[in-house]
Amino acid sequence: MKTRRARFPAPRRTLRLLAVALLCGFALIWSTPLLWMLVASVRDIPFGSTDAASLMPDFKPTNAHFADAFAQGDFVRWYVNTLLVTLGILMVQLVTITLAGYAFARMEFRGKNLLFYLFLLQLTLAPPILIVPNTLMIVRLGLYDSLPGIMAPYFASAFGVFLMRQTFKTIPRDFEEAAILDGASFAQMIRLVLVPLARPGLIAFSIVSLTSHWNEFLWPLMVTDSPDKMVLTVGLTSFVRSAEQAADWGLVAAATLLVAGPLLVAFALFQRQFVNSFLFTGIK
Amino acid sequence: MAQALTEAAILAPRLERPAQARRTHSAISTSLAFWLLAPSFFLLFLFTYVPILEALTQAVSLEGFGGKPIGYGLGNFQRLFADASFWKALWNNLVYGLGTVAPSIILAVVLGVALQEATRLNALLRTMIVFPVVLPLVAVATLFAFVLMPGVGLLDHHLAKLGIAATNWLGSPDTALYAIIGLSIWKNAGYYMLFVLAGLQAIAPELHEAAKLDGAGPVSRFFRITLPLLKPTLAFILVIAIINVVTQIDHVIVLTGGGPSDSTNIILNYIFQAAHQQGDSGRAAAATVISVAALLSLSVASLRTLERGMHYES
Numbered sequence: 397m398k399t400r401r402a403r404f405p406a407p408r409r410t411l412r413l414l415a416v417a418l419l420c421g422f423a424l425i426w427s428t429p430l431l432w433m434l435v436a437s438v439r440d441i442p443f444g445s446t447d448a449a450s451l452m453p454d455f456k457p458t459n460a461h462f463a464d465a466f467a468q469g470d471f472v473r474w475y476v477n478t479l480l481v482t483l484g485i486l487m488v489q490l491v492t493i494t495l496a497g498y499a500f501a502r503m504e505f506r507g508k509n510l511l512f513y514l515f516l517l518q519l520t521l522a523p524p525i526l527i528v529p530n531t532l533m534i535v536r537l538g539l540y541d542s543l544p545g546i547m548a549p550y551f552a553s554a555f556g557v558f559l560m561r562q563t564f565k566t567i568p569r570d571f572e573e574a575a576i577l578d579g580a581s582f583a584q585m586i587r588l589v590l591v592p593l594a595r596p597g598l599i600a601f602s603i604v605s606l607t608s609h610w611n612e613f614l615w616p617l618m619v620t621d622s623p624d625k626m627v628l629t630v631g632l633t634s635f636v637r638s639a640e641q642a643a644d645w646g647l648v649a650a651a652t653l654l655v656a657g658p659l660l661v662a663f664a665l666f667q668r669q670f671v672n673s674f675l676f677t678g679i680k
Numbered sequence: 681m682a683q684a685l686t687e688a689a690i691l692a693p694r695l696e697r698p699a700q701a702r703r704t705h706s707a708i709s710t711s712l713a714f715w716l717l718a719p720s721f722f723l724l725f726l727f728t729y730v731p732i733l734e735a736l737t738q739a740v741s742l743e744g745f746g747g748k749p750i751g752y753g754l755g756n757f758q759r760l761f762a763d764a765s766f767w768k769a770l771w772n773n774l775v776y777g778l779g780t781v782a783p784s785i786i787l788a789v790v791l792g793v794a795l796q797e798a799t800r801l802n803a804l805l806r807t808m809i810v811f812p813v814v815l816p817l818v819a820v821a822t823l824f825a826f827v828l829m830p831g832v833g834l835l836d837h838h839l840a841k842l843g844i845a846a847t848n849w850l851g852s853p854d855t856a857l858y859a860i861i862g863l864s865i866w867k868n869a870g871y872y873m874l875f876v877l878a879g880l881q882a883i884a885p886e887l888h889e890a891a892k893l894d895g896a897g898p899v900s901r902f903f904r905i906t907l908p909l910l911k912p913t914l915a916f917i918l919v920i921a922i923i924n925v926v927t928q929i930d931h932v933i934v935l936t937g938g939g940p941s942d943s944t945n946i947i948l949n950y951i952f953q954a955a956h957q958q959g960d961s962g963r964a965a966a967a968t969v970i971s972v973a974a975l976l977s978l979s980v981a982s983l984r985t986l987e988r989g990m991h992y993e994s
Binding site: 671 | 713
């Protein structure tokens with residue numbers, strides 16, 4: 397501390413303090429929508445109150461809004477559907493991207509470059525832009541209004557393939573050659589040698605995949621129809637519409653927290669892993 | 681024949697054998713590669729290539745009454761270009777794009793530079809700024825439905841304390857698009873900041889030390905060292921930001937549905953409405969073809985940038 401004081405002359409120090417104060421103020425204002433969500437979800441807001449926007453917790457927390465949310469909305473089913481969709485997509489993706497990533501990283505074959513560019517196409521063509529023809533495809537495959545219909549277009553991931561290609565390239569070939577010399581089959585070599593070594597890449601991809609499909613809205617909205625096929629995001633919008641009309645802001649806050657909460661908690665707990673995987677993959 | 685081969689093998693073992701081995705190896709590896717790539721390729725075929733081709737054929741197919749195809753032509757494009765809503769959506773998307781991309785990237789750079797030192801306070805502030813990134817866009821939208829509520833909402837409630845009168849942010853065609861822009865900046869700036877922080881870490885501290893010794897102040901160091909060296913990072917962020925501006929519309933659907941009077945209607949929402957609400961798949965397909973073409977040219981133009989960004993290990 398002392399050395400620092402000696403290094404900075406007085407006006408410089410006040411300038412620094414001012415900048416810190418400014419940043420803190422900015423971050424606080426930035427966080428108000430989230431703070432409001434936390435406070436309002438457990439706060440008793442009387443009907444017709446003009447004070448719904450208050451950020452002051454009144455220290456008499458109520459769980460009435462959460463109870464209402466579970467009573468009025470089918471949150472349990474929405475959670476189950478969302479978990480099935482996100483985990484289902486991830487399981488298939490992990491297989492497809494490991495195999496294809498290995499082929500692009502390690503093998504020489506005819507048409508490799510052309511195929512590589514064909515894969516690259518999907519990078520910017522996020523499925524939302526293809527909603528119209530993709531919905532037709534899902535209808536044709538008989539998957540309309542089903543959870544597999546929500547999952548299917550994401551089973552292959554160009555991002556994932558590139559990520560795994562990059563990851564495999566950082567692993568020295570010696571490991572594979574040693575395994576093959578020791579009599580491992582190709583499948584064993586992938587499963588027992590490469591996959592464990594490629595874990596950082598797989599984890600990074602998993603976090604991004606889970607986050608983005610948990611948050612996905614437009615596509616599940618397009619390909620499902622019946623209430624029992626709704627995922628959290630779709631359920632939330634239909635649920636919130638009526639709560640908003642009733643100006644039941646505590647309920648809106650609680651329902652939103654129920655949908656966003658799991659990811660916020662996961663992010664708070666595993667911040668480093670989240671940030672690394674966002675950076676690692678670039679595009680969500 | 682066989683003898684000749686053996687002879688050759690004896691005479692030039694070193695030359696011949698590796699070449700032969702390489703050839704068989706590559707034959708095996710081609711068929712293996714085929715099987716490794718088959719699942720991904722098949723799925724991409726079903727859900728990317730076929731849909732692109734389908735959008736193309738649908739865009740140039742003409743339909744009679746009852747959806748029966750009656751021929752091919754550019755009728756769908758003609759109808760699309762004759763639709764004032766389409767041009768309005770294109771213009772809105774441009775305003776929305778500029779209004780979102782530039783401020784969020786500037787904010788990301790300023791915050792990244794301000795918070796780059798690894799202190800505990802900075803870590804906390806960074807977390808606060810990044811939180812909206814993991815929120816579902818629809819959850820952001822439902823939150824902002826309250827934030828932007830005229831009179832009682834979070835924004836107006838606190839602006840009233842400063843003596844600013846209530847505004848119908850989402851209800852007025854003059855402010856609705858800016859409200860949507862504000863929401864998008866809030867949602868995405870933290871994400872871009874993460875890349876800026878990673879980019880800053882890659883700048884050798886010696887450069888700043890040397891410039892300091894030469895008497896360069898913080899401002900000139902920022903413009904002469906930091907900014908030029910961040911250029912690849914910024915190019916990468918720019919590409920993601922543009923993609924986001926075209927492909928993210930959940931908040932528009934939830935909050936405004938493109939209204940009031942088309943003021944927040946952007947291209948993907950236009951496509952969604954044409955296909956889903958107006959049942960005009962030909963016009964939707966024509967608009968899809970145009971968006972796909974735009975995104976494909978972007979991805980071709982930015983291949984290098986994207987691939988470099990793919991492995992931003994920090």
